[in-house]
Amino acid sequence: MEKNKYGKELDVAVKVVQMACSLCKTVQKGLISGSFNQVKSKNDDSPVTVADWSVQATVSWMLCEYFGSESVSIIAEEDVQALSEPDSEGLLGMVVTTVNEALAKAPIYGLNGPGKALMAPQVLEAISRCNSSGGPVGKHWVLDPVDGTLGFVRGDQYAIALALIDDGKVVIGILGCPNYPLEKESLNYHDNGLHKFSSSSTSEVGCVIYTSKGSGEAWMQPLIHGNEGLQGPNCAKLIKVSAIDDPALATFCESVEGANTNHSFTAGLANGVGLRNKPLRVHSMVKYAAIARGDAEIYMKFARGGYKEKIWDHAAGVLIVQEAGGVVTDAGGRPLNFSRGMYLEGLDRGIVACSGVKLHEKIIGAVYASWDSSNL
């Protein structure tokens, strides 16, 4: 990990994402057991939880600690507005406790935590400083503290996504996938005929996947659970995209939510290129992890109605798929542009990530052939 130009950043970021995974697992357990009222609605009606703010505060605090609070630039999904409302005192208290519990465990991950517990203003400051506008010059961290919040609140798949952009290019990418089974065998057909990841008693669940640009390698670590650190069974494994290039054998992934991507358009594309398997519908950037790990071959996203994709929903996943051997472009076949602030400006229609060039060309060709007759 240390050998590349961004070795220190990657080393710290992987450890921080490991911490964040542990934090999220604890909060998700509390949510599912119904012990806390930790979910709020944002202005766009999407949910936000104690975990979103707590991960953002923890990652922000750590990055400032290691890379300097003066110089570090972070673009992340959450702000402190809902947390600062008069009726949010209890919620803020939970966030502060959750952050301090996470930071107290920093040494388990080989990181230095704060000398003493953070107070509420410090936690709010850590969250609100992640308001950089990014752009084409300099280093910018990009964080989605809990991607797939709907999956998170449903006890399903979600991801913690952290990437570093340097002069407009994504140079490192880390995806924490706390509910993603380590073994592909745990990928089962579900009742409704769709693929779904399910944990079995034989497979360990949860991993952190990471890469750096130009390495041609992507790695997967299991989650760190106790004091065992990163030695022995926690050694990272190389991952690689699938070698399948026959559409009849390929599986495509997409959002669970029909509001986030047009399922009927992707069904038409799938049919057009001869895909036979049912789609694998998964919340969050775990879809990119599935492509990078060879558990599926295609990920397509076609948002509706002028929705503008945010960089934190794609940066880490795109680089991981590319370095694991895959291809990711917009629907016009062009690379995604991470250099223009918080949005993927100039994105042509949708996003297509594939395990290889052959499948990718077929999907792009199918988009070309069917776009005009679609209602998108």
Ligand SMILES: Nc1ncnc2c1ncn2[C@@H]1O[C@H](COP(=O)(O)O)[C@@H](OP(=O)(O)O)[C@H]1O
């Ligand atoms: N109307 C919309 N169209 C497309 N994507 C949307 C959307 N509203 C929200 N999203 C994005 O889709 C992400 C979830 O992706 P998926 O549906 O693939 O699981 C959300 O991430 P968050 O859950 O972090 O907000 C959000 O950024």
Ligand SMILES: [Mg+2]
């Ligand atoms: Mg997201």
